[in-house]
Amino acid sequence: MNVIRSEEQTAFVISPEVVKFVNDALIVNTTITSFKNCRFAFNEGAEFIEFDAKGKSRRFTDPPAWFISPNDFARGQWLNNHQLADYGTKEFISTFIAKFPNVKERREHCNLLFDLQLDKAAPASSQPAPVRKAGNRNRITTKPKITDLGSPEIFMQFYERLEKAVQSDRFPTLQILTGHEDLAKVPNSLKGSVRTWFKAITGELPPNNKRVEAGNVALFCAPIREQLKQIDAVGPERYYQTLSQAISQAGEQYIADFTFMFPQ
Structure with a gap:
């Protein structure tokens, strides 16, 4: 909330908890005065929500002019947000490891900073993958159910x-x-x-x-x-x-x- 109340235009990486908080709040009301003039990008740029000066929300899927891709953000605002912009290499590494003790979270931030493309890397294996028959082995229906974004x-x-x-x-x-x-x-x-x-x-x-x-x-x-x-x-x-x-x-x-x- 301190970030939201700031008069400066600032960009931050948000956690899954914040995404859930915003979406849950929108279920109750589509106008939220606390979020006025805030903009959120979810799913790495596949879904967007804007709040106007009165806190009225608007959802859309086409990337807006204000959207900053994760990699662009990582190479600019990220270092300032985490107060690591002025650190030397050795000090940066030790502080970075201490700042993100969770290995999964550390990998996510490294992926953003250095474009490691971890999601595209397939782990090497000396054993060939077992051949399985295609089809629904668990006999659980895969028919999609109706859904509505409410937007x-x-x-x-x-x-x-x-x-x-x-x-x-x-x-x-x-x-x-x-x-x-x-x-x-x-x-x-x-x-x-x-x-x-x-x-x-x-x-x-x-x-x-x-x-x-x-x-x-x-x-x-x-x-x-x-x-x-x-x-x-x-x-x-x-x-x-x-x-x-x-x-x-x-x-x-x-x-x-x-x-x-x-x-x-």
Whole structure:
């Protein structure tokens, strides 16, 4: 809170506890005066939250101008934040080790500072990995369940991407609908919400590679355009408010089984 109250513009690496604190606070209220003029980047730049001068929040997924990537941050503000900018090499190493006694946390900070790309490094093994049959060995269903981010702003971004795709006769794939080409970097909560919203509007799941390769894009997009006209008639924001309530009431349904009709 001392950082938030500071009049200076300052950037900090935040812990998972802070991320949880901010998200939990937003469940209670989307306007938080204590967070006014604060900006948060989660999931290494896949999700963002801004609070305006009155503390009103806004969620979005497209990187804003103020976003500092972890590596850029590490090479600049990090040393000042941790008061290590003026240390010599030997003193820096001993202080760094003492400052982060937890080895996992120490690796994370080293990865940020020196771009070690630890997430890409595969440990060497003298034994070949055992060959396993593909498939669901535990016989536990992997069908995704409905989910909703509870953010009108992110829904409107999804809606605009969907409308733009079908108006130009392009398959609205998950990459297009989330705005991320690399789906591995997209939070599961966003992918699940996009699938849920798309199923509610169209009655289908977003087209996969097999559907795209099969063609017939005009035939696929034509009925969606008609459905979007109906949503435009009631207003996308009003539509989303009703849809969000329906998702909440539906509970633990699977996306494939979820249906939604806007009340007339």
